[in-house]
Amino acid sequence: MPFDRYNRDIDYLRISLTDACNLRCVYCMPEDMTFRPRQELLTDDEHRRLITLFGQLGFRKIRFTGGEPTLRPGLVGLVRHAVNTPGITTVGLTTNGVLLDQLAQPLRDAGLQTVNISIDSLDSGKFRHLTRWGNLRDVMAGLDAAARAGLRIKLNAVVCRSVNDRDDVVALARLTLTNAWQVRFIEQMPFGNNAEFQKRGMVGEGELIGVLTRTFGPLELINGGQLDGEARLYRLPGAAGVLGFVSPVSQPFCAGCNRMRLTADGVLRLCLLRDSEVDLRPLLRGGADDSAVAAAIRRAVAEKPWGHGLEQHLIPITRGMSEIGG
Ligand code: SAM
Numbered sequence: 001m002p003f004d005r006y007n008r009d010i011d012y013l014r015i016s017l018t019d020a021c022n023l024r025c026v027y028c029m030p031e032d033m034t035f036r037p038r039q040e041l042l043t044d045d046e047h048r049r050l051i052t053l054f055g056q057l058g059f060r061k062i063r064f065t066g067g068e069p070t071l072r073p074g075l076v077g078l079v080r081h082a083v084n085t086p087g088i089t090t091v092g093l094t095t096n097g098v099l100l101d102q103l104a105q106p107l108r109d110a111g112l113q114t115v116n117i118s119i120d121s122l123d124s125g126k127f128r129h130l131t132r133w134g135n136l137r138d139v140m141a142g143l144d145a146a147a148r149a150g151l152r153i154k155l156n157a158v159v160c161r162s163v164n165d166r167d168d169v170v171a172l173a174r175l176t177l178t179n180a181w182q183v184r185f186i187e188q189m190p191f192g193n194n195a196e197f198q199k200r201g202m203v204g205e206g207e208l209i210g211v212l213t214r215t216f217g218p219l220e221l222i223n224g225g226q227l228d229g230e231a232r233l234y235r236l237p238g239a240a241g242v243l244g245f246v247s248p249v250s251q252p253f254c255a256g257c258n259r260m261r262l263t264a265d266g267v268l269r270l271c272l273l274r275d276s277e278v279d280l281r282p283l284l285r286g287g288a289d290d291s292a293v294a295a296a297i298r299r300a301v302a303e304k305p306w307g308h309g310l311e312q313h314l315i316p317i318t319r320g321m322s323e324i325g326g
Contacts, residue, residue: 002057002059003301005302010260011059011060011258013062013063014094015262016325017072017075018068019066019067019265021067021322022133023068023131024131026130026160028322033322040265041265042266042284046281048078055086059087060089062082063093063094064092065094075103092112093114093115096118098139100145102145107149108151116156117142117156118158119143123136124137126168127139147179153182154181154183158188165211166211173215173243174236176235176236177238177239178240179240180240182233183241183242183244184245187249189272190310192316205247209234212243219234219235220236228244230248231246232251248272248273252308254308265281267280267281268280268300270303271307271308272316277318278299
């Protein structure tokens with residue numbers, strides 16, 4: 001079973017299917033970002049092989065991400081494979097929602113259970129500003145389609161100082177009054193060249209709770225503050241849904257980290273915010289048998305760092321968020 005050297009049960013794999021994206025969120029990547037050539041990305045067959053192996057090794061949860069995973073033509077088939085993989089009990093998707101209008105039902109039919117849709121503002125002008133290229137209407141259509149298809153819905157908003165840290169947070173939180181969704185506010189994390197911009201823009205959980213409390217009254221803390229995945233949950237008075245705060249900067253949750261990340265080019269990233277990696281692609285393309293690939297995965301799990309080093313001002317530099325998948 002995948003226990004690391006700190007006795008954490010590492011059973012959650014996040015798979016980035018492509019580093020490419022159809023948006024250019026200001027806190028995620030530069031507008032002129034270039035992407036990896038197709039031949040560097042793992043093929044669908046290579047993904048299927050790895051998913052099967054991870055299931056055999058004791059991983060229970062898989063989330064597909066990107067870049068933008070809906071740009072990957074084989075997404076529905078890969079979701080179906082993951083859902084049918086022995087050992088895997090939960091399969092999710094993180095998407096910007098732009099293409100979800102057409103894909104939500106096929107994904108649901110393939111067995112997808114949950115979808116996290118990134119939406120930083122309900123104001124179309126601010127949404128465009130934050131995503132550079134996005135049209136809020138597309139995402140709202142995707143969100144409707146996901147709800148109609150019966151997918152469990154979480155909304156992800158990255159909060160940026162002086163952009164969407166007041167009215168937008170309130171408007172997003174208000175969605176939970178009538179919808180049984182989890183609306184999550186994510187602290188901006190620093191990566192490489194963009195780190196200074198991201199650090200300046202970061203708005204912490206405490207400040208956001210203050211903003212929401214002033215509008216809605218005291219929030220109800222759920223589960224005594226015990227994290228649900230990476231989110232601390234609260235409920236607005238009388239709400240159908242919940243609020244989640246994902247606060248890796250102000251309240252790191254490394255002690256409970258159960259994840260590994262597979263980048264689109266086949267590298268296992270051992271911690272989102274550290275550059276330690278184990279490259280599986282040479283094994284996959286060099287004829288290694290399953291036991292050799294499984295041994296490399298076990299070694300990677302064993303080498304997982306304790307946690308990020310943001311408090312010591314250690315910033316990851318080799319890849320940005322869009323190249324890892326969040
Ligand atoms: N394209 C998909 C999406 O938009 O959800 C999946 C990939 S995206 C990298 C995954 C999540 O990371 C999104 O919710 C995005 O807003 C978030 N994100 C991107 N850069 C971030 C940063 N610097 N700090 C915190 N979250 C970030």
